[in-house]
Amino acid sequence: MEKNNTSLKFNHIYFSYQDDAQTLKDVSFEVEKGEYVCLIGHNGSGKSTIARLMIGLLSPKKGDIEIFGEKLSEDNVVSLRKKVGIVFQNPDNQFIGATVRDDIAFGLENECVEEERMEVLVDEYAKKVGMYEFLDKEPSSLSGGQKQRVAIAGTLVRNPSILILDEATSMLDPKGKREIIDLIHKTKQENPDLTIISITHDIEEAYSASKVIVISSGEIIASGQPKDVFTSQEKLEELELDLPFFLKLKKELSNRGIEINDVSSIEELKRQLC
Amino acid sequence: MLGKFTSVNYVYGKEGTALASSALSDINLTIDDHVFLALVGETGSGKSTLVQHLNGLLLPTSGTVQVSHYLLKTEKKKKYYIDLDKEQGKHPKRKQFKVKDLRKFAGLVFQFPEYQLFEETVLKDVMFGPLNFGMEEKKAEAIAKAALKLVGIGESYYSRSPFELSGGEKRRVAIAGIIALEPKVLVLDEPTAGLDPKGEKEMMELFDKIYQSGKSIILVSHNMDLVLKYAHEVCVMNKGKLLKVSSPLEIFQDEEFLSSTAIEPPLVFKTALELKKAGLDLNLDNIKDIPSLAEEIRKAKKND
Numbered sequence: 001m002e003k004n005n006t007s008l009k010f011n012h013i014y015f016s017y018q019d020d021a022q023t024l025k026d027v028s029f030e031v032e033k034g035e036y037v038c039l040i041g042h043n044g045s046g047k048s049t050i051a052r053l054m055i056g057l058l059s060p061k062k063g064d065i066e067i068f069g070e071k072l073s074e075d076n077v078v079s080l081r082k083k084v085g086i087v088f089q090n091p092d093n094q095f096i097g098a099t100v101r102d103d104i105a106f107g108l109e110n111e112c113v114e115e116e117r118m119e120v121l122v123d124e125y126a127k128k129v130g131m132y133e134f135l136d137k138e139p140s141s142l143s144g145g146q147k148q149r150v151a152i153a154g155t156l157v158r159n160p161s162i163l164i165l166d167e168a169t170s171m172l173d174p175k176g177k178r179e180i181i182d183l184i185h186k187t188k189q190e191n192p193d194l195t196i197i198s199i200t201h202d203i204e205e206a207y208s209a210s211k212v213i214v215i216s217s218g219e220i221i222a223s224g225q226p227k228d229v230f231t232s233q234e235k236l237e238e239l240e241l242d243l244p245f246f247l248k249l250k251k252e253l254s255n256r257g258i259e260i261n262d263v264s265s266i267e268e269l270k271r272q273l274c
Numbered sequence: 275m276l277g278k279f280t281s282v283n284y285v286y287g288k289e290g291t292a293l294a295s296s297a298l299s300d301i302n303l304t305i306d307d308h309v310f311l312a313l314v315g316e317t318g319s320g321k322s323t324l325v326q327h328l329n330g331l332l333l334p335t336s337g338t339v340q341v342s343h344y345l346l347k348t349e350k351k352k353k354y355y356i357d358l359d360k361e362q363g364k365h366p367k368r369k370q371f372k373v374k375d376l377r378k379f380a381g382l383v384f385q386f387p388e389y390q391l392f393e394e395t396v397l398k399d400v401m402f403g404p405l406n407f408g409m410e411e412k413k414a415e416a417i418a419k420a421a422l423k424l425v426g427i428g429e430s431y432y433s434r435s436p437f438e439l440s441g442g443e444k445r446r447v448a449i450a451g452i453i454a455l456e457p458k459v460l461v462l463d464e465p466t467a468g469l470d471p472k473g474e475k476e477m478m479e480l481f482d483k484i485y486q487s488g489k490s491i492i493l494v495s496h497n498m499d500l501v502l503k504y505a506h507e508v509c510v511m512n513k514g515k516l517l518k519v520s521s522p523l524e525i526f527q528d529e530e531f532l533s534s535t536a537i538e539p540p541l542v543f544k545t546a547l548e549l550k551k552a553g554l555d556l557n558l559d560n561i562k563d564i565p566s567l568a569e570e571i572r573k574a575k576k577n578d
Binding site: 041043089144173175201241248249252255256266270273274 | 316317318386438440441442443467468469470471472473496497498536538541542544545548549552553554564565567568569571572575
């Protein structure tokens with residue numbers, strides 16, 4: 001059945017924080033089960049508002065949101081939220097526990113999971129994100145990338161069907177960024193049914209996703225496979241959105257009368273130029 | 275000379291206790307006038323600690339920090355703020371300067387400056403600094419408006435609450451608040467983290483403009499693309515030590531040195547380096563970003 005295959009659906013969503021300014025205008029999209037979708041767009045384009053709507057922190061002014069075919073409403077927001085986990089941009093704003101262990105366990109405690117089962121789960125997920133040796137450390141002593149790994153473990157341990165990352169890598173250093181992107185891909189491999197929705201500025205990450213949705217001034221202006229979206233360059237250029245490195249270089253070379261085929265590594269580039 | 279660190283050590287927490295942890299060890303650094311200097315290194319390498327000495331927010335545990343004619347040191351647990359221009363005076367008290375004067379000289383923009391926002395409206399928030407430094411209301415307002423214009427925040431925002439702005443907008447307002455103090459040195463700790471690529475570019479162009487107008491920029495950044503494009507000099511830090519001070523070109527070329535650090539040259543530079551090794555005659559000096567790389571490739575191809 002088609003319905004079972006759609007994990008999340010936005011139907012003609014309108015939203016505004018103030019009456020005069022529309023933050024989202026007629027936003028509709030569908031995310032299939034197991035997809036890895038990146039939402040990209042400028043600061044202030046409405047990306048984070050979409051994330052908040054997804055977990056019912058905000059309610060749309062018009063239109064409705066379906067999670068696994070069920071319309072999100074005040075009555076079912078609590079139960080539906082169990083299927084959705086979110087990791088926010090700033091790791092420092094989402095720590096509750098005094099130790100990494102407490103922090104990963106927090107969501108489980110909330111759901112009244114038995115203590116023995118909880119211990120097993122916390123250990124398992126700390127291992128999955130590579131933070132097992134840090135279980136007794138204070139979250140404040142960790143690096144940004146480590147903090148986000150803990151936050152991801154704390155979310156995944158609740159076994160959500162949808163994982164939302166709201167600019168989870170944008171405040172990290174390059175090493176931390178890579179740690180998180182690698183972890184996302186690893187998680188995806190281990191759990192192909194997990195739907196991942198990542199709100200990001202990282203164009204290289206978006207390029208590696210299964211689908212990209214581009215948002216500008218509260219509207220969806222492009223969506224599809226990254227290859228197609230990024231090569232329909234004109235639209236993205238109008239928006240001054242970034243392109244992946246090798247696409248940008250290809251375009252700059254073409255402007256200078258040097259045509260090359262698509263490449264995705266320095267090695268491939270060398271073969272064409274040298 | 276803009277500043278000088280002489281044998282600077284900094285220890286967080288009380289020395290000799292379990293809580294003490296050394297953040298800077300034996301830093302010696304001379305900063306020339308009119309620099310665009312970048313500080314790079316892993317999280318926890320001491321970059322933020324170092325720059326907080328530049329406006330007297332932190333004083334060295336031992337050693338001295340001089341910024342312009344302001345000298346900072348700690349002796350026998352007492353903090354000294356010495357105005358070297360007043361050194362001739364007889365009374366030691368007359369040598370003291372007000373740390374406020376140094377704060378106006380060196381404006382520090384923290385990591386996540388949006389945490390510093392607190393006023394009811396955007397305009398009031400940016401006016402706070404100048405007013406606090408004794409400027410009259412009308413002038414403060416004019417300066418605040420000019421600073422907001424510089425960072426790309428329009429009039430329609432003046433009366434809005436800073437807290438309902440988007441992340442990128444908050445960042446701009448916070449930076450306008452520092453620019454409004456008209457500092458001679460702008461110290462920026464990861465100013466573009468969390469901004470989108472367009473916002474990042476606009477912000478960096480603004481800092482470059484401020485640099486071109488004769489002021490100094492000291493930038494802490496993990497983003498090597500920005501370091502390559504804008505900085506003229508780079509300080510590499512690791513575990514509280516200053517490893518190297520050099521031009522971006524020299525540092526990004528030194529593969530042996532880089533392999534001992536966590537720093538990776540930007541992809542654009544790495545690509546240029548690899549193409550050059552493979553026989554394309556590129557002038558690495560000119561590589562700043564993707565367009566300049568494409569231009570160098572074109573020139574090399576033409577001469578082929």
